[in-house]
Amino acid sequence: MQPRNPDFDATVRASFAKQGMMRLLGAEISALEPGHCTLTAPIRPETSQQHGFAHAGLAWTLGDSAAGYSALSLLAPGEEALTTEMKINLLAPAQGSRLVAEGRVIRPGRRLLVVAADIWAEDTASRRHVATMLGTMFAVTPD
Amino acid sequence: MQPRNPDFDATVRASFAKQGMMRLLGAEISALEPGHCTLTAPIRPETSQQHGFAHAGLAWTLGDSAAGYSALSLLAPGEEALTTEMKINLLAPAQGSRLVAEGRVIRPGRRLLVVAADIWAEDTASRRHVATMLGTMFAVTPD
Amino acid sequence: MQPRNPDFDATVRASFAKQGMMRLLGAEISALEPGHCTLTAPIRPETSQQHGFAHAGLAWTLGDSAAGYSALSLLAPGEEALTTEMKINLLAPAQGSRLVAEGRVIRPGRRLLVVAADIWAEDTASRRHVATMLGTMFAVTPD
Amino acid sequence: MQPRNPDFDATVRASFAKQGMMRLLGAEISALEPGHCTLTAPIRPETSQQHGFAHAGLAWTLGDSAAGYSALSLLAPGEEALTTEMKINLLAPAQGSRLVAEGRVIRPGRRLLVVAADIWAEDTASRRHVATMLGTMFAVTPD
Numbered sequence: 001m002q003p004r005n006p007d008f009d010a011t012v013r014a015s016f017a018k019q020g021m022m023r024l025l026g027a028e029i030s031a032l033e034p035g036h037c038t039l040t041a042p043i044r045p046e047t048s049q050q051h052g053f054a055h056a057g058l059a060w061t062l063g064d065s066a067a068g069y070s071a072l073s074l075l076a077p078g079e080e081a082l083t084t085e086m087k088i089n090l091l092a093p094a095q096g097s098r099l100v101a102e103g104r105v106i107r108p109g110r111r112l113l114v115v116a117a118d119i120w121a122e123d124t125a126s127r128r129h130v131a132t133m134l135g136t137m138f139a140v141t142p143d
Numbered sequence: 144m145q146p147r148n149p150d151f152d153a154t155v156r157a158s159f160a161k162q163g164m165m166r167l168l169g170a171e172i173s174a175l176e177p178g179h180c181t182l183t184a185p186i187r188p189e190t191s192q193q194h195g196f197a198h199a200g201l202a203w204t205l206g207d208s209a210a211g212y213s214a215l216s217l218l219a220p221g222e223e224a225l226t227t228e229m230k231i232n233l234l235a236p237a238q239g240s241r242l243v244a245e246g247r248v249i250r251p252g253r254r255l256l257v258v259a260a261d262i263w264a265e266d267t268a269s270r271r272h273v274a275t276m277l278g279t280m281f282a283v284t285p286d
Numbered sequence: 287m288q289p290r291n292p293d294f295d296a297t298v299r300a301s302f303a304k305q306g307m308m309r310l311l312g313a314e315i316s317a318l319e320p321g322h323c324t325l326t327a328p329i330r331p332e333t334s335q336q337h338g339f340a341h342a343g344l345a346w347t348l349g350d351s352a353a354g355y356s357a358l359s360l361l362a363p364g365e366e367a368l369t370t371e372m373k374i375n376l377l378a379p380a381q382g383s384r385l386v387a388e389g390r391v392i393r394p395g396r397r398l399l400v401v402a403a404d405i406w407a408e409d410t411a412s413r414r415h416v417a418t419m420l421g422t423m424f425a426v427t428p429d
Numbered sequence: 430m431q432p433r434n435p436d437f438d439a440t441v442r443a444s445f446a447k448q449g450m451m452r453l454l455g456a457e458i459s460a461l462e463p464g465h466c467t468l469t470a471p472i473r474p475e476t477s478q479q480h481g482f483a484h485a486g487l488a489w490t491l492g493d494s495a496a497g498y499s500a501l502s503l504l505a506p507g508e509e510a511l512t513t514e515m516k517i518n519l520l521a522p523a524q525g526s527r528l529v530a531e532g533r534v535i536r537p538g539r540r541l542l543v544v545a546a547d548i549w550a551e552d553t554a555s556r557r558h559v560a561t562m563l564g565t566m567f568a569v570t571p572d
Contacts, residue, residue, distance in 0.1 A: 020191040021198035024167065048163040051285075055164035056207055056226050061200025083199050084398060085371060085422055087230035087516050089543045089563060091536040106561060107520040111397065112370060112424060114518045114561070132535060132543070134518060134563045136371055136422065138398060142194075227541060228514060228565055230373050232400045232420060234393040249418060250377040254540065255513060255567060257375045257418070275392060275400070277375060277420045279514055279565065281541060306477040307484035310453065334449040337571075341450035342493055342512050347486025369485050373516035428480075 001035035008073045035105040037069035054094035063117035063133045066103030071113040071137040086135030094130045096123035113137040144178035178248040180212035197237035206260035206276045209246030214256040214280040229278030237273045239266035256280040287321035294359045321391040323355035340380035349403035349419045352389030357399040357423040372421030380416045382409035399423040430464035437502045464534040466498035483523035492546035492562045495532030500542040500566040515564030525552035542566040
């Protein structure tokens with residue numbers, strides 16, 4: 001996909017740096033190209049559910065941001081991507097040392113961008129598909 | 144709705160206390176009865192998105208837990224409620240001092256429980272509907 | 287909710303009359319006011335699934351149209367409501383003589399309208415909640 | 430994926446033949462292997478929306494059945510796949526002579542199968558991605 005913002009990389013990273021939530025979760029951008037964004041975050045006791053696995057909220061939040069930034073990478077300068085709706089289907093317990101969320105744009109509309117994300121739980125020697133997401137981003141121009 | 148677990152209140156609170164994620168977000172149980180659970184969490188810089196509003200991940204995570212505990216309150220002793228899938232539609236920016244998530248069971252099946260949650264952003268003098276959620280919990284008996 | 291189109295009733299009915307699918311399913315408008323639309327359709331062998339109950343596709347299609355027309359009733363003259371995304375959770379087998387779909391607007395945004403629908407299966411003496419839906423309509427001005 | 434039912438092909442086709450809705454829509458099975466099922470249906474005036482394109486209900490119904498039969502192909506003899514929930518995101522107007530729905534199983538759990546479907550509108554010389562779906566099937570043993 002062709003970016004309309006030549007500085008899409010800097011735009012995404014500047015937005016990411018402003019998200020307190022990404023810092024709280026220890027998330028990092030591990031890959032970024034037009035229409036694609038991969039984020040990773042450690043699985044820690046602070047983000048666990050009652051059995052010590054990663055809370056579904058960690059997977060959703062990481063996947064939502066990965067999908068959102070895959071959309072932002074395709075927008076015009078000055079536009080922003082807001083989540084309109086996002087669904088997650090959980091596939092397996094999120095056990096391991098970190099989560100990896102791969103977000104992508106399925107349909108880059110002018111106003112509405114349909115996005116998806118797949119979430120993997122990784123350990124030193126394993127990689128498991130733990131969730132898949134499908135949603136919609138809305139492109140807005142803040143005043 | 145009639146609880147099958149006479150100790151549903153203690154069961155829900157014990158599970159809640161074990162969720163590192165709920166502590167990280169500063170969440171508390173503010174109401175609990177069979178088939179209904181309300182959680183609240185402060186809106187803080189640590190859980191913000193890039194404009195200082197609450198991150199959608201805070202709303203989703205709080206709503207998912209409120210819905211999940213509304214389901215757990217109806218299960219038999221020893222059973223647990225796992226999120227199978229959960230969708231959120233965002234209605235307005237989550238601005239204010241705290242989020243309130245009201246979870247409820249729409250259909251209490253034997254294995255599958257359809258659940259919903261509504262999320263409100265509250266301030267001293269205002270209350271705004273910021274998100275609505277619809278999903279499915281699966282009742283399991285851990286070994 | 288306040289309609290912006292004084293002829294919303296005629297606008298909705300004219301659009302409904304043009305939908306081949308509504309005729310094929312035998313659907314009718316049974317109630318219509320700003321932000322609300324109720325449709326009914328018979329449960330017939332032609333719209334069954336493999337056990338003789340109404341096919342989930344009948345419930346989805348009726349609910350989608352009920353939700354869409356609840357949105358259209360709030361739009362400005364000349365605008366149309368397109369389904370962007372729509373999720374259904376099925377609650378019980380759709381058994382009986384007819385389905386009733388009650389659509390409503392949860393949040394009437396300028397461009398995006400969050401909508402919901404509840405589907406009931408009715409018989410002479412019974413009424414059962416068989417599905418619930420949550421989705422998004424997009425307001426467009428056709429050229 | 431390995432089928433547990435050696436007669437999965439006959440099982441799927443027998444179930445499909447009993448669906449009045451599939452007949453009403455003119456649907457046919459065009460491909461079937463374990464974990465995958467492709468259905469096609471003509472785009473006709475009878476299944477149109479108000480602009481003459483295929484109604485979203487045709488896409489949803491075809492995609493739901495394609496996904497459901499991709500799940501049924503993996504179940505044990507005597508089991509059935511029921512749709513628990515299913516979301517569709519619409520990508521483009523469904524214009525052309527027929528719809529093709531490709532269903533697949535993403536995660537074949539013992540009780541819950543996460544499924545997806547992609548819908549294409551085809552004409553003599555074109556093929557367009559018009560919708561994508563994500564949902565859950567529940568494996569049951571009817572009495």
